[in-house]
Amino acid sequence: MSTASPATGTIAIAMSGGVDSSTVAAMLRAEGHDVIGLTLQLWDQNRLAGKPGMPTRSTGRCCSLDDVYDARRVAETLEIPYYVVNQQERFEHDVVQPFVNDYLAGRTPIPCSLCNNHLKFDQLLRTARQIGAERIATGHYARNEYDPARGRWILKRPADLAKDQTWFLFGLTQEQLAHTLFPLGNLTKPEVREIARESHLALADKPDSQEICFIPGGNYKQFIANYLEEQGQPMPDSSGELVSTAGEPMGKHEGIHNFTIGQRKGLGLTSPNPLYVLQIDRDSRRVTVGGESELNTATLNVHRLNWISIPSLDAPLRVQVKIRHVHEPSPALIEPEGEDRVRITFDEPQRAITPGHSAVFYDGIEVVGGGWIL
Amino acid sequence: MRRVYMDANATTPLLPEVMEAMRPYWMEHFGNASSIHQHGQRARTAVDQARDVLAEFFGCHPAEVVFTSGGTEGDNTALFGLLHPGDHLITTSIEHSAVLAAADRLARDGVSTTRVDPQPNGLIDPMDILRAIRPETRLISVMLANNETGVVQPVEEIGRIAAQTGVFFHIDAVQGAGKVPIDVQKIGCHVLTISGHKMHAPKGVGAMYVRKGTPLDPMFVGGSHERRRRAGTENVPAIVGLAKATEAAMHSLDSGVLHRLAGLRDRLEAGILEQIPGTGVNGAGVPRAANTTNIWFDQLEGEALVIALDLKGISVSGGSACHSGATEPSHVLMAMGLDKTRARASLRFSLLKTATDADIDYVLDVLPAAVERLRELAPAPDPIPDTSVPALAEAAG
16 A cells, blocks of 8 residues: 655656646646656547537547647647657547447446546556656646545545536545645636646636537537447447336337436427436336426435545445535435445435436545445 | 667758758758759759769669659659559558558549558568559559568569569668668669658658659649659758768668668667567568667557656657557558557667667666566556447347
């Protein structure tokens, strides 16, 4: 187990070409650290360009030539060594294919968490250490501190709660946290942009990225169709019935991957009261719809767990649980339920609990751990 | 930090005498070689003298030398200038992309291409070229020395096949020039391409041999420069530099410089194989350019090793840079039958003629520790499966 080590040695910065990671580079350089810039080449934006629903040229945010160019220009401005690392195959295998599989199985995936777990804090950290760096720094809004009393690295919510990215980071192991710096954890976004300006970074006013990086334009259904076609795989027929909570047929749908829990648009149903997707059943291909009040659920199970502030969950624990990026952590009880599985009971039922998403457990600003919603 | 440059096949620095030879042609003798007056005549003289040097280098008549902007232009011109709809091209799967991408473009115009694969040692079998000949075959395009492995191809045998079958023959000699003797009469080629910056001349200049009477359509049209083979005002300083570098190349071919270089390369190669387990040479046991060795390393990513070495002051390369600057596995090594993992884990060391024993010592000092660190931190063997999606059908149930 790694313990707290002094902030020496070379730091590799994961540079995306955005403002946040560029500012990290400027800050660490100004502090006199020995730094290297690394950009992961994850996806060739031109692969599906021009297919139905896709932009003809690469206009996507991450991995587009523009972003690599921006990152390189920052590295040149700061006069730091800079390299682009090819992780396209790993990204396709560990992020894109699970993304497609999840949707086809009626779940709603979070590719950013998979990318963090499998690419940024695994492959990139490994590459960084292989080439002689001691740790990596990223532009995530999060804090990471070693607690000698517990002998553990603790992931904490950042000063700017509106930019909190800890929900995407719950999968980090102690080993990964021990080699990771989040220099923006105590800053707000406006402060970061100000530092970028003061550092004469040309991209200080570049807009934030929002969409899934490998789906320029954001049309995930078209992406799935195009990707399957490119792979020579038929689009599986998962069409079926829309049913009420009582099991009564309400209509037909063209595939379960078109739905996510809590979705209201695109159901093709007319009803006096708004209808929402409540449940997606992969085996029967049934999509259950109902009123808004029926979206609320108090209990859920998660698996594929990772623990951060505690070594393991051995007894029920009062925490706050966050189940989607825009969700405020809500009070709940978590209880171990067999190997690698936890049962969550919210004090108040929560809206649209979504299989495929993650549930992250907080104790105040500390991340206790998390898992994937079943 | 000491810096050792072992990427001569990417580019080379100017020789001091090349820089000196070029110097008067920027500001003093700046004339346009097409002009009638003394300024123009001075420039014309420089270009004519340079043409004589290149003619001697190729073993041809000066009228058969065409100055270009470099290797890509020469390769493109050979293909685009000789091939027409319905024609058939024979080339190899280990050519530079300047040839392969030109062939891809020509496919749109109805030119079919056969890409002959090398043997596992990197050599093209001339019999494979012969077997690929068809009635509509118009051009054979083969490189003299491969940029990644240094393997020297049997171009004279291929030249005899071209002569016997009445097919045009282009040689991409960009990597061979200055490292392997060139005699266009012995090779029997119709077009041969070289690039300046691979042989200590500036970037942006090159030359072609075009045999008299070869019906090579120009890529650029305009003025009557280069006997109408290549329109555009001559880049006089760069052409002067190319001639000076060519003189140096001819000298090094005759003077034992290459023998010394091969000795250094062999010592580097032997040292790596001896000190680092799980290594081997790509393209071993066949004729190679004296300055090049391509080595595979088990259990590591070549891309990370290139970066690690760079941070230790050693410039080498692995694979080919894609548009973003990330590394793609070498198509040359893949064509030789290496799997993707090994192709990714292969590095090219290409020595400058000025390489020293101290350079070799430094690499042999730094490399084993760098490889060891990479291997220590490498993930457990977990080859990335094919990009097919076997789980999909199951997932959708």
